[in-house]
Amino acid sequence: MPLLFTIAWYLLVGAAFLILGIPLIIITSGVILVRCAGAYLKASGQALGVRRPDASVPVPEPRDVPAHVHYLSGxxxxxxxxxxxxxxxxxxxxADLTRSWLKREFFQFSMSSYRKAVGVLVTVGTVGGAAISGLVMIFVALGALLVWGLLFVLGKSLLYLLRGVDSALSHLRGIKLTCPxxxxxxxxxxxxxxNPECTHRHEDVRPGRYGLLRRTCACGYRMPTLLVLGSHRMTAYCPHCHAAMASGAGTAxxxxxxxxxxxSAGKTRMMxxxxxxxxxxxxxxxVPTGNALAEMREALQVRGATRKTIAEDAVRAYSFNLTANRVRRLVHxxxxxxxxxxxxxxxxxxRFLRGAHAFVLVIDPFAIPDVWNSLDPATQQRYRAIRSAQPPSYIFEQVLDNLTGMGVRTADKALAVAVxxxxLTAGLPIGDGIDDDVRGWLRDRVGMANMVRSIEKSFGEVRYFHTTAVFDPGATDPNVHELLGWTLRRYGVN
Known part of the structure; x- marks a missing residue:
């Protein structure tokens, strides 16, 4: 009888222990889970600098590239x-705090067995909650990595899409960039x-490691990354020579x-x-184009002649933004x-000869042997100082040989021949008939038939013009208008 009573007693105590212990384990596990979640949120806030800026990841200072790395790229x-x-x-x-608390509250030497039994239940709940929290955190970490990976892939895809769209639009519009x-x-x-207070120059602002739609300069200014987004409004520079490029480069x-x-053939006056x-x-x-034109106008009005183009000087293009009938072109x-x-x-x-679309061959009539030999000594003396040293046939052959050597397909190019x-030739007998038929005059009258044949065999489109060297800002030679119009019409400008 006492044995049965003892067994019944222990069964009753065990049942009560289980009935009370399971909720206790669940509650303890929930508390541990909440505390672990709080630890994760607290750590996230610290990492992002919400509560403890000193615990956040320091933003690296830009070094070689004066821009901040895009968030997804690092x-x-x-x-x-x-x-x-x-x-x-x-x-x-x-965990250290919980372990100390369990030891202090439930597992002191002098504590009763009942208290220690409760401590065992709490410990089981703590271990269970920690295990569940660990699994949850693993899934959270994997989820964060997955989200970051997806965003990274999407960002890279958007990057190449934006670059592709920008390049495709430029290609479809026939836009190329040439440093003047x-x-x-x-x-x-x-x-x-x-930013007027910033001196940083960015070599390549296209979508990439430093931004997709906008790039953040080291100074904090946000710059557009694509021409279609407005990067052409910023001051552009050649990445090769670092000289300023023409305004509007890349948009036309x-x-x-x-x-x-x-x-002395008259190239500068023709230009x-x-x-x-x-x-x-x-x-x-x-700015260089505007300044150079002003200087040449002043020189012509004061001295009657432009400054000689110095052989050692760097050749910079005279660049113009042309708008005609809603068509825009950048003319160099x-x-x-x-x-x-x-x-x-x-x-x-x-190098500009390789990328040229059309050429203007300027011919000094006094450099043509038949023309020069037809002049009397007094006339020759008067024009000797402004006569070109080389005959035009020699100049053309030099140009043609070198263009061929550069791999230029002259058959695809246009050539305007300007005598x-x-x-100065008006009234000279040798000049009779030139205004009616410049080509015929060169071929039949002054012995340039071989040059004319070579020109027309080599170039896809050729036209001949007779122009004046007189500069009058208010009345440009109509033949120059015709020459320019013929050249521009080939490229969609009417």
Whole structure:
């Protein structure tokens, strides 16, 4: 009987223990789960600098590139690492506190067995809650990594999509970029930060590691990353020579038009006449162009002559933003020194010849042997100082040989042949008939038949013009208007 009573007693105590213990274990597990969740949230806040800025991940100072890395390209990964580290530290701290509390409240030597039994239940609940919390945190960490990975992949996809759209739009519109100073083809220009208090220059602001739609400069200014988003409004620079590029570069098709001709043939005056013809519908695309035109106008009005183009000077394009009938073009006119055309090495170095769309061959009629020999000695003496040294046939062959050597398909190019100095040849017997048929005059009257045949065999489109060397800002030679109009119409400008 006592044995049965003892067994019944222990069964009753065990049942009560289980009935009370299971809820206690569940409650304890819930408390531990909540505390672990609190540890994670606290660590996240610290990592992001919400509560303890000193615990947040420091933002690296920009070094080689003066811009902040896009969040998904670096900071996000560092933040995840910091959250994991701080969560582990906070969880360890909570575990130490819980262990000390259990020992203090339930497992002192002098405590009763009932209290220790409750401590066992609480400990079981604590271990269970910790295990559940650990699994939950593993899933949270994996979820965070998955979300970050998906965002990273989406960001990269958007990056290449934006670049592709920007490049495709430029390609469809036939837009290319040429540096007016070093004449390199520019894939994408460098830009100065628009912040007037900042001096940073960004070599490539396209979507990438430093931003998708906007790039944040080291100074904090947010810059557009694509031409379609407005990057063309910033000051652009050539990444090769670091010279300023023409305003509007990258927003309109370019027309590259070099002047060809010997020294004293009249290339500079022809360039100025073309510029004056453009200006009612165009504006200088950069400061150097505006300054150079002003200097040449002043020189012509004061001295009657422009400054000689120095062979050693760098050849910078005269650039214009042209708008006509809702069509925009960026026109680059190059005026290389005449010495280039008697030196193949110098010609080969002129990169703008490779990218030219149309050429203007400027012919000095006094350099044609038949014309010069027809003049009496007094007339020869009068014009000797302004006569080109090399005959036009030699200049053309030099140009053609070098263009062929550069791999330029001249059959795809247009050539305007301009016989200049019409004001000086007017009244000379040898000049009879030139205004009616410039081509026929060159071919049949002055012995340039071989050159005419070579020109028409080599170039896809050719037209001949007779122009004057007189500069009058208010009345440009109509033939110059015709020459420019013929050239521009080929590229969609009417």
């Amino acid at each position: 900071p996000a990964g560092r933040d995840l690492q910091q959250v994991a580290l701080l969560t582990a530290q906070e969880t360890k701290r909570q 100073s070093c004449h390199h083809r520019v894939v994408y220009p460098a830009y100065d930060c628009p 098709r370019e027309i590259v038009m070099p002047m060809l001709g010997a020294t 100025l006449a073309l510029a004056e013809t453009l200006l009612p519908r165009a504006t200088p695309a950069d 006119i190059y005026d290389p020194p005449g010495e280039d055309f008697s030196d193949s090495a110098r010609l080969q170095a002129r 200049t100095k019409s004001d």
